[in-house]
Amino acid sequence: MYKEHNSLFSEIKQVAGYLWKRGWAEKNAGNFSVRLSAKAVESKEEKHLLEIDFPALANQIFLISIKGSRMCHLAKNPKRNTLFIQIGPKGQNYQVIHRNKHAQKAEPTSELAAHLSIHNMLVTSGSRSRVVMHTHVTELIALTHIPQFCDEPALNNLLWSMHPETVMFVPGGVGFVPFELPGSAAIAQLTTEKLIDHQVAIWEKHGAFSVATSLEECFETLDILAKSAKIYFMVRNSLKQAENFGLTREQLERLRNIVF
Template identity: 35%
Template sequence: MTIEDIKFVQNFKKITNDAWLKGWHERNGGNITYRLTEEEAVAAKKFINEGSAYTPIGVTVKNLANDYFLVTGSGKFIRNMTVCLEENAGIIKVDEKGENYKIVWGLINGARPTSEITSHLMSHSIKKEKTNGAYRVIMHSHTTNTIALTFVLPLDGKVFTRQLWEMATECPVVFPGGIGIVPWMVPGGAAIAEETGKLMNDHDVVIWAHHGMFCAGESLDLTFGLMDTVEKSAEILVKVLSMGGKKQTITSQNFRDLGKAFKVHISEDYLD
């Protein structure tokens, strides 16, 4: 048995391959992190080396102390995760203070975790607190149609939410918390991590203008499905705009009726 025989690792490899096939991860674009359960950490323990040195995270994430994460590597290609996982991904552990991490498996030959690890861990910290530990995944992808829309729509979360909700009936059911927007910022540092984190307090979907999308969720499948739904809605909107715009649409009252039928709270912030 190898670490790649463990179920959570198999799921991680499948999701990275699915994301590659979607066209969301050109070259070394995008990154995915997964917080292990206690049972998964125990299952992986015999493959883990605790002796490596710690590296500063750049922010403090106290509630992630001693947590383990399976992460994609900096400069690594998502399409290669299924070819050789330990070259392209690894498991890291956060220290007791929530200030540093160390590589305990994989990322061999001098590889490092994704350059956006700070944004990931900040978002993990917020979602862990907000969901009482239920959320375990942060996924960042370069979703084509969503990026395109950041050049033509106002960089306003209310505008993006309403426009994308209207493109498919299931959208407000899948992301009832709406969408947050971060204006263009240099990626990889504490500043963009903090701005993303602020929005993650209220949203599971955050769009980085002219860059891509961040999604948070309980599982790899649910997080992938959330991103897929948003991106499909963005694709429909791009097509609608290219055909001259909407002639009819889903109304605010339609959304209220939908929320009632599906027992989903749809915020009036996004309705007329």
């Protein structure tokens, strides 16, 4: 079962490298999980009780980044920095069912609750998305340090108005999650609610969660949003005073009417 996932490990290498090179993954920042299509296995491994039950994830198997892992290390050796976990038959616990010999004491990411909560919602809603990724997108974090953009409609209007690709590839915009402690049940719930109808949730002054069918797609969506934010800061810095800039309402309308 584990050898079947060599193409997934190649993708992890590539995308972890992108995150690291972008400067979105300082120290142990960032984590991801992938819901696999593998069948449940019998395992005598220790069972770890979850704080909340995730019934839709019963018997599901995930590949997940380990707590404290570095994207720069994942880019070189994804097998050492990930674990295969299986959720219990009632969604009440998880077991590590396979680990690299160099990761004997490793645990799943500290954002496990958020990952499982999001996957539970994705399965329940019949979504095709199987990947959840969290990273510290510098440009988007910077935007949420500006009070006027800590407001979902204002944030989306800005992101759309800065770059045609954002209108075309992120037409539903992003969900905004006001500041909460990372790793908490509260942030897991708020993020899950936002991802019901968005591809991306942005955590105030922290980073972003992205859901998609692949790690590559998670990255690409964040990359487009980061570009919008970057263009905004460049234009602001080059103007001596606040002026009207960005795509006009009429230009946005025309972009929204393009059929792909």
